[in-house]
Amino acid sequence: MGGPPARGRFGEYGGRYAPESLVEACREVGEAFREAWADPGFRGALARLLAVHAGRPTPLTPALRLSEELGVRLYLKREDLTHTGSHKINNVLGQALLATRMGRRRLIAETGAGQHGVATATAAALLGLEATVFMGERDIERQALNVFRMRMLGAEVVPVTTGSRTLKDATSEAMRHWVGATGDSHYCIGSVVGPDPYPWMVRELQRVIGDEARAQCAAELRTGVPDHVVACVGGGSNAAGTFAGFADTPARLVGVEAEGGAGAARGRLGVLHGCRSLFLQDGDGQITQAHSIAAGLDYPGVGPEHAHLRDLGRARYVTVTDDEAVRAAVRLARTEGIVPALESAHALAWVIRAADDGDLPAGSTVLMTLSGRGDKDVSTLKELL
Structure with missing residues (x-):
């Protein structure tokens, strides 16, 4: 990277x-x-x-109450605190x-x-x-x-x-x-x-997330590097930027997709929007419709570098349902006072699930990019809760 x-x-x-x-x-x-x-x-x-207009660097926030509940040490890279509310x-x-x-x-x-x-x-x-x-x-x-x-x-x-x-x-x-x-x-x-x-240009412009987080983790963590680095993936820019800061470390990289838009997890080789990557397709090779409660994850494919990282085994790609994402958003709001974007809530939902089922061993350190704030999703959440 x-x-x-x-x-x-x-x-x-x-x-x-x-x-x-x-x-x-x-x-x-x-x-x-x-x-x-x-x-x-x-x-x-x-x-x-980025400093005087967007408000960088964004903080690394320990999710103290949620970490205690889950038995892991969860840190949030707060892209929700940038000007305009996302990465x-x-x-x-x-x-x-x-x-x-x-x-x-x-x-x-x-x-x-x-x-x-x-x-x-x-x-x-x-x-x-x-x-x-x-x-x-x-x-x-x-x-x-x-x-x-x-x-x-x-x-x-x-x-x-x-x-x-x-x-x-x-x-x-x-x-x-x-x-x-x-x-x-x-x-x-x-x-x-x-x-x-x-794909390369956008990753380079987003790698400020990973570079900042790498330096912040070095100052905050005894090991200097988290055990897991987690981010939601639609096309995958916040994840690509985050992963770029940790590509040369032992950290396990985890990209979390929507169940209905899982290009990396379930896609097949194809071409869309000018690049060759992994896309959801039917038996005739036609691109199929994606679905997610999070509009930013409602995309039938994934960026080509994510497809490559999947093939190399350097990053793992998993999926989360709409219901899991909504529950995760509510849980973060009620434990940490942070209302996340539904996109980011997908990443958190996997952390919660993985901690509960032992996929994240007790005591693990987890860096999760909170890619955006949830103001935009209040109407959707209001209808569901």
Whole structure:
């Protein structure tokens, strides 16, 4: 999990399966990012924005009461405390700075839970850019708060009415729109998916999570490294960023997917949205519809680096049901005073289950990335509780 992968490949996964009209645009983004990432001026400008605008570094919070109940030492990496309320701002500030460096005046984005859309609208407002966000009609209905936030920030929110009307279709529409707008627009992909260079670029912009957590664990833990590092996985950006900080340690990496969107756990080799990875498919090889109570996990595949880590055995991928995630969200709220996003609650649900059934031995240290806060999910939770 270091530098850019050769030919954009993570083992047999990745690549650039894009329409001819987007191949050159992707190549330009890749070259621009490599130059920017090697430029101390760009890195310094991003670090300053992450500090003074996004609120980094985020704290490492010991979950004291829940740890006592579970018999493990659970630490939460608090991405919910960033400006806009999730890890998405880390990636978007980097891509927005890159867009201005490339002379682009507009950001295009897709969003499921709305957090990436809010982050994109926020960065665009901050840097004086336009923003167009594609969002599935179904997600617009269940994430009304974030839709209002995007529009208040000045972004255009485009409803997507095709297919499942969720994240997969929003991504498809955003990519189609970019075909006719490459001259003045930058496509700000929200996860470690899509054609090269996006899986690597987004991981590098999110590795601030893992790098910070690694240093914080070194100061907090007697061993310096947790036994387990856990994060939820849809496309997989918060997990990729977290895992990057611990890839060269003995820590066991665990990615937690939604039961109805388990690309890494149950997917088969295929191509979608410009990259070769693991996707849910029917017997004819057609991409099937994912389902999750968490809109950000409602995606039928996983980023190519996660597929590669699975094959290598370096990371383990498990699934959690909607009911388990809801129960975990309530339990964290009532033991630690933290209402997590339903996406993050999936990761916590696995920690709870694994501690209860002995998959996490008593006394284990667990670092879990709390990727976002639960404000956006209050309406969903209210209907269920």
